[in-house]
Amino acid sequence: MPTNQLSAKEIKRNWHLVDAKDQVLGKLAVDIARKLTGKGKVNFVPYLDSGDYVVVTNASKVVVTGKKTKQKNYFRHSGYPGGLKVENFEHLINRRPGEVIRHAVWGMVPKNKLGRKMITRLKVFAGENHPFANQISK
Numbered sequence: 001m002p003t004n005q006l007s008a009k010e011i012k013r014n015w016h017l018v019d020a021k022d023q024v025l026g027k028l029a030v031d032i033a034r035k036l037t038g039k040g041k042v043n044f045v046p047y048l049d050s051g052d053y054v055v056v057t058n059a060s061k062v063v064v065t066g067k068k069t070k071q072k073n074y075f076r077h078s079g080y081p082g083g084l085k086v087e088n089f090e091h092l093i094n095r096r097p098g099e100v101i102r103h104a105v106w107g108m109v110p111k112n113k114l115g116r117k118m119i120t121r122l123k124v125f126a127g128e129n130h131p132f133a134n135q136i137s138k
Helices: 025-037 089-095 097-106 113-119
Strands: 015-019 053-057 073-077 084-088 122-124
Touching (some): 015 025, 025 053, 025 113, 073 097, 097 122
Antiparallel strands (some): 073 084
């Protein structure tokens, strides 16, 4: 009996709402990455993008354990000599709260075309309000 393979047209994408309030960053990122990649689905195949949409609210209220608020650093480079910028968790969560979650999730999805496509389905908001209330069904 042949195995039926899923095609890209047959993929049904669901919308998930995740509240990041008082959740540990790493554990939250694992849950989000699993939904984005579609690994929790029965018809998961690694060569197809079968993941769902994920809307994260209250990104500014995510927590980290230990002394990571002061000690965890995020690096970026402008491309010019001496253009390395370093920012710790505390400053980045105040300036751009969604970037902290997006950075953690990006470390857990594939680093190829599929991963870049998956990360576009991640929608992160600092507060509780978001424009995707119609798509998310309870």
